[in-house]
Amino acid sequence: MSIHIDPLEKRWISVIGGILIITWAVIVYYAAVDDVSPPSNVEVIDSSKLHLASGVGGGEFMEKNLGVKQDAQGNITVTMVAARYGFYPLHVDVPVNTPIKFRMASFDVLHGVLAPFSNLNVMIVPGYVSEITTNFTKEGDFPLICHEYCGQGHAYMYGMIHIVPKDQFKPKMGVK
Amino acid sequence: MAISQNTANEISTDTVNTGNKLAFWNFFVAFAAFALALPMGAYQVLERSGLFPAIDNAAVYYASTSSHGVLMAYVLSTFFIMGFGYHTAIHSLKMKLWSPKFAWTGFGVATFGVALAAVPLLTGNASVLYTFYPPEMAHATFYIGAALLVVGSWFWAVDMIVQMVLWKKQNPGKPVPVIMFGTVMNALLWLWTSAWVASEVVFQLIPAALGFNDTLDPGLARTLFSGTLHAIVYFWLFPAYLVMYSILPKEAGGKLFSDEMARVAFVMLFIFSVPIGFHHLYMDPMQADGWKLLHMFGTFLVAAPTLLTGFTVIASMEIAGRLRGGKGLFGWIKAMDCKNPVVLAGCLSLLMLTVGGWGGVINASYALDSLIHNTQWIPGHFHLIYGGTTVIMYFAAAYWLWPKITGRHLFSPRMARVQLWAWFIGMWVTTIPWHYLGIIGQPRRVDTLQAYQQAPELVASWDFSMLIMNAGALTLLFSGLLFVYLLIRSTMSGRVADGAEREVEYAEAIHQPFKVPNLLNSLTFWNWAMFFYLIASYGYPVLQFFLIGTPESILWGE
Numbered sequence: 001m002s003i004h005i006d007p008l009e010k011r012w013i014s015v016i017g018g019i020l021i022i023t024w025a026v027i028v029y030y031a032a033v034d035d036v037s038p039p040s041n042v043e044v045i046d047s048s049k050l051h052l053a054s055g056v057g058g059g060e061f062m063e064k065n066l067g068v069k070q071d072a073q074g075n076i077t078v079t080m081v082a083a084r085y086g087f088y089p090l091h092v093d094v095p096v097n098t099p100i101k102f103r104m105a106s107f108d109v110l111h112g113v114l115a116p117f118s119n120l121n122v123m124i125v126p127g128y129v130s131e132i133t134t135n136f137t138k139e140g141d142f143p144l145i146c147h148e149y150c151g152q153g154h155a156y157m158y159g160m161i162h163i164v165p166k167d168q169f170k171p172k173m174g175v176k
Numbered sequence: 177m178a179i180s181q182n183t184a185n186e187i188s189t190d191t192v193n194t195g196n197k198l199a200f201w202n203f204f205v206a207f208a209a210f211a212l213a214l215p216m217g218a219y220q221v222l223e224r225s226g227l228f229p230a231i232d233n234a235a236v237y238y239a240s241t242s243s244h245g246v247l248m249a250y251v252l253s254t255f256f257i258m259g260f261g262y263h264t265a266i267h268s269l270k271m272k273l274w275s276p277k278f279a280w281t282g283f284g285v286a287t288f289g290v291a292l293a294a295v296p297l298l299t300g301n302a303s304v305l306y307t308f309y310p311p312e313m314a315h316a317t318f319y320i321g322a323a324l325l326v327v328g329s330w331f332w333a334v335d336m337i338v339q340m341v342l343w344k345k346q347n348p349g350k351p352v353p354v355i356m357f358g359t360v361m362n363a364l365l366w367l368w369t370s371a372w373v374a375s376e377v378v379f380q381l382i383p384a385a386l387g388f389n390d391t392l393d394p395g396l397a398r399t400l401f402s403g404t405l406h407a408i409v410y411f412w413l414f415p416a417y418l419v420m421y422s423i424l425p426k427e428a429g430g431k432l433f434s435d436e437m438a439r440v441a442f443v444m445l446f447i448f449s450v451p452i453g454f455h456h457l458y459m460d461p462m463q464a465d466g467w468k469l470l471h472m473f474g475t476f477l478v479a480a481p482t483l484l485t486g487f488t489v490i491a492s493m494e495i496a497g498r499l500r501g502g503k504g505l506f507g508w509i510k511a512m513d514c515k516n517p518v519v520l521a522g523c524l525s526l527l528m529l530t531v532g533g534w535g536g537v538i539n540a541s542y543a544l545d546s547l548i549h550n551t552q553w554i555p556g557h558f559h560l561i562y563g564g565t566t567v568i569m570y571f572a573a574a575y576w577l578w579p580k581i582t583g584r585h586l587f588s589p590r591m592a593r594v595q596l597w598a599w600f601i602g603m604w605v606t607t608i609p610w611h612y613l614g615i616i617g618q619p620r621r622v623d624t625l626q627a628y629q630q631a632p633e634l635v636a637s638w639d640f641s642m643l644i645m646n647a648g649a650l651t652l653l654f655s656g657l658l659f660v661y662l663l664i665r666s667t668m669s670g671r672v673a674d675g676a677e678r679e680v681e682y683a684e685a686i687h688q689p690f691k692v693p694n695l696l697n698s699l700t701f702w703n704w705a706m707f708f709y710l711i712a713s714y715g716y717p718v719l720q721f722f723l724i725g726t727p728e729s730i731l732w733g734e
Contacts, residue, residue, distance in 0.1 A: 003436040003696070004687055009487060016483045020476055027472060027541055031465075036543040038458045040465035042720075046727035056727050109312045109732045110394055112459070112550050116617020116634060119546040123460045126311055126394050126729040130461040143631045147550035147619035149305050151312065151734055152234045155622035160630065 039122045039132040045105050047126040050081060057129065061105050068092050070171040076100050080159070082124045083107035084151050087144045087159030094161060095169035096139050104130045112148035115161060123148060136163045187270050194276045195266035196581040198283065202259030203574060203581075205287055206252045207660060213247035214656040216240040221606070221649035225642050226625060237623035238303040238734070245306025246297060249562070250325060251290055253412040256570050257366075258283070258332040260415050261359050263577065265336060267680040268353040268422075269343045273335070282331020289324025292317050303734045305621065307405070308381070310397050311729040316385035323377050326370050333363035337699070344697075351692040354438050355422035355682055361442040362414035364699060365407060368706055369450050372403030384731055391728035395462035396721040402453030403714060410449040410478070412562055416569035417441075420489045420522050423576060425683035427518040430496025433488045435685035439696040441488070444481035447705055448474065451713035458542045459549045462726075467717050468542060474713065475540040482533060486526065492683070493522070517592045521572030524600040528564035532557060535611065550621075553614020556607040563652075564603040571596060571659055578666055579673035580680055586673075587666040595662065598655035606648030609641035 005013075030036040045057030053059045061081050067089050069077045076095070081088045082104055094100050104113065104124050111124040120134040136142070146157035220240055223231050262279060266272070273279055295317060296302035302314035308322075340352055340360045352360070376397050383389045425432045432438065454471030457463050496519075497508025514520045535557045538544045548554065575592050579585055586592065614620075618638050625642075628635050695701055 003440070003693060004434070004689075005437065006434060009434065009437060009491075012487045013484070016480050019483075020479065023476055023537070023541070024473060027543065028469075030543055031469065037465040038468055038542045038546065039461060040463060040468060041461055042464050042724070043461070044724055044726045048727070048730055056725070110309050110398075114550065114617065114619055119543075121459055121546045121549050123457075123550075125398065125460060125462055127726045128395055128461040141631060143628055143634065145617070145619045145628065147621070148309070149238070149312075149621040151732075152238060152303070155234070155624045156627040158627050158630070 039130060041129065041131045043129040043131070044127060045129050047106055047108070050105055050107050057105075060103070060129075063088075068094060068171045076171070078102045080104045081107050082111040082113065082146070082157075084109070085146070085153040085157035087113065087146070087157070089159075091160045091162065093164050093169060094136065095166045096136055096163050098166065098169075099133055099135050101131065101133045109150050110148050111146050111150050111157070113159075114145045114147045115142050116145070118142070120144075121147075136161070139163050139165060187266060188272065191266055191272040194273060195263050198262040198273075198276070198279055199259040199577065199581045202255045202262070202283060203577075205290065206255035206259065206570075207574070207663060209247040209251035209255070209290070210656065211660045213244045213252070214653060216244040217248075218649045218653040220244065221645055224623060224625075225646050227643075227646070232624060234623045235300055235303070238305070239297070239300040241621070241623075242303050242305050243294075243297045246293065246322075249306055249408075249412075250322070252567070252570070253562075254286065254325065254329050256573075257362070257411070257415050258286070258329065260418075260573060260577075261332060261336055261363070263581065263680075264355055264359050264418070265339045268356040268359075268682060269339060271339070271343060271346070274338055274342055275335075278331060279335055282328045282335070284328070285331065286325050286328025289321045289326075289328055291321070292324065293321025295321075307401065309401070310381060310384065310392055310394050311731050312734060313381075313385055313731045314734070316382065319377050319381045319385050323374065323382065326374055326377075329366065329370070333367045336360050336363035349691065351435075351689050351697055353682065354432070354435050354685070355418050357439055357697070358414065358418045358421065358442045360699070361446045361702075362411060362418075364703070365414070365446045365449065366411045368710070369404050369407035369411065372400045372453075373405075376400035391730055393721055393726050393728050395460075395726060396718070398457060398460060399463065399714075399717055399721070402456045403450070404453070405456050406453040406475075407450040409558070409562060410445055413566050414442075414445065415573070416525065416566045417445075417485055419518065419569050419573050419576075420485070420525070421492075422682045423573070424489065424518050424522040425492040425496060426681055427516050427576070428493055428496035428513055428522075430492055430499050430683075432683045432685040433491035433495065435687065435689050436692060436696065437484060437488055438685075439692060441481040441484045443696065443702060444484070445478070447702060447709065448477045448481065450706060451709045452478065454713075454717075455540050455542070455545070458545050463717055467713075470713060472540065472542055476537075479533070479537070482529070486529070489522070489526065493519075495686070515589070515593065517575040517589060517596060518572045520593055521568050521596050524596060525565045525568050525572075528560055528568070528600070528603060532560035532565055535560065548614045550619060551614035552610045552618045552620050555620050556610030556614060559610070560603060560607045564600070564607070568596060568599055568603075571599065574659075574663065578663060579677040582667050583673055583678065584666050584669060585671040585677060587662055587669050587671075591658065591662055595655050595658040598651055598658065602648050602651030602655055604648070605651060606645050609645045609648070613638055613641045 046055040049055035050061040066079050106124045106126045114121045122130045122132045124130050142161045144159035296315040302318035304314045380392045384392050421438050452471050452474035455475045494508050497511040500511045502508030502511025
């Protein structure tokens with residue numbers, strides 16, 4: 001048994017189909033070609049033991065290991081802890097126009113981080129490491145803003161990224 | 177020649193009275209919650225704007241935000257939907273409720289749940305916002321109250337389904353009236369989608385809040401919550417669509433353009449809206465991007481029933497406009513009876529849906545989402561879609577129903593129009609700045625912007641929008657209070673509604689079907705389809721938490 005569909009409505013249905021296919025195609029194209037995909041590393045860590053060398057994922061987020069690191073190939077990684085109410089270390093220097101990998105873990109509750117006017121936007125869920133790579137194209141000071149309610153001091157949670165010219169960049173932690 | 181469903185047989189006065197009472201008391205709770213939550217919303221805007229340092233207070237702000245969210249999103253919506261559903265079941269099926277006692281039990285459980293949750297909310301012991309993401313924990317009574325609200329609403333959902341099954345037994349082969357078919361699809365949608373938050377609350381949050389568990393996995397909690405968080409907005413929106421399909425064309429003086437395509441849209445809304453919650457987790461670390469991509473496809477599919485609805489409803493409006501003498505390409509718009517609150521609300525609602533819907537496309541496109549995720553854009557988006565598009569239809573439905581359920585004349589339809597216009601304007605003046613603030617980097621869910629003064633240029637760029645939103649919030653406050661006043665005044669005035677005002681009639685379709693395909697008249701197939709779609713989209717993403725060995729989180733206070 002078929003249903004009655006008005007000819008005009010049939011045309012509208014093809015328009016809907018067209019809109020869907022175009023939208024899907026654009027997103028899949030950029031995901032495949034430009035590797036535009038959301039932060040999704042599915043990596044577990046013991047959030048209550050970030051300060052210890054032991055435990056799941058232990059050591060990486062100890063205080064002495066936080067901050068900016070550059071490896072032998074020149075890749076830059078920023079390791080940060082999100083905790084009520086700040087992103088630690090509170091200040092980091094990174095070079096402009098360079099891919100920067102951020103690795104972040106929460107020490108306590110749910111947090112999120114946003115650097116306005118960039119694609120640095122990720123949830124920081126206790127028990128998981130958040131990894132996101134971004135490229136800052138403008139020099140200057142950018143606040144890191146916590147964008148998920150994390151307690152009554154939530155609005156005061158911040159950090160600061162200083163984006164410096166490439167020739168002024170000196171990784172504080174030295175070459176790993 | 178179509179047979180009118182509205183004159184088939186009469187319903188007993190007893191049955192009508194039961195339905196009216198159920199509708200009235202459900203609406204009473206819904207709109208009382210609205211009246212309580214409304215000034216909180218206005219307060220939050222003024223507080224956050226920073227213009228009135230005297231009212232700055234983080235503890236009050238977050239208690240207020242949590243209460244506003246829970247009351248507006250969960251209490252107003254759920255009770256409105258239940259009241260509207262009981263009324264619809266009785267008047268569209270023209271039969272008595274199979275068990276009024278069962279219905280009242282559900283109402284009692286849900287109301288008790290709300291009262292229980294209100295205590296910690298209003299006293300600042302559940303300032304965890306309406307998303308209550310762990311490991312931040314609220315007082316246990318908040319979770320227990322919320323769970324009871326959901327359980328109470330399940331009584332309603334079961335009621336709707338039983339009612340339809342009984343009607344089909346008495347009317348073999350006949351199509352279920354389209355508004356009832358939609359109501360039942362929504363009940364089914366709610367049963368499937370609320371199961372996710374129910375399992376989060378029952379298996380994770382309540383045991384933790386009561387001290388039976390010392391730890392939990394926030395990744396699992398967020399994943400489960402995402403299974404409810406998206407489809408719930410379709411649960412809220414569904415009755416708004418039903419008003420547009422089945423009441424608006426009649427009020428406008430026309431007919432429903434297509435009964436069958438309405439059913440197709442209802443089935444699509446059901447099946448497409450549940451297994452797609454991952455766009456709320458796009459920026460989360462604990463789900464892999466392949467699953468996010470899969471959900472992205474599904475998220476866009478929900479645009480289909482909404483675009484179909486837009487077509488059918490606007491076509492129905494055009495029929496009405498032309499029947500009233502409108503000519504030419506746009507003449508029918510002018511000819512429409514915009515003095516009727518339902519017609520006016522329908523037009524305003526569709527305008528908000530069009531813009532809000534395109535905002536939703538940004539949220540669903542995961543590359544663009546990284547620009548606006550958890551920024552002020554998000555409250556802008558959902559206030560426009562829920563507070564605007566959906567709630568304005570709740571207002572319209574209340575104006576339409578009030579004379580029918582209370583027997584009292586609606587006090588001043590003119591003031592009702594002023595109220596609807598004010599809500600529409602207030603919603604734009606509030607949410608356009610919010611969308612813009614999100615794009616230029618303002619986070620949501622903050623009570624103050626003082627800390628961001630270290631980036632003075634950034635904060636300065638927010639100033640103008642922060643000023644405008646105050647005007648929007650005050651307009652919404654005025655409109656909302658006017659709505660509540662109109663209902664109270666109508667109930668108290670004692671002016672008895674005339675026969676026409678009290679008559680319940682639904683729009684007929686141009687081609688009123690004698691028969692519809694079984695797939696558009698029954699639930700079994702769609703339940704199985706939902707089951708398999710859910711297994712495919714959520715099966716592994718939930719199962720993985722039992723395989724990857726996440727060290728669980730300890731619990732934290734607010």
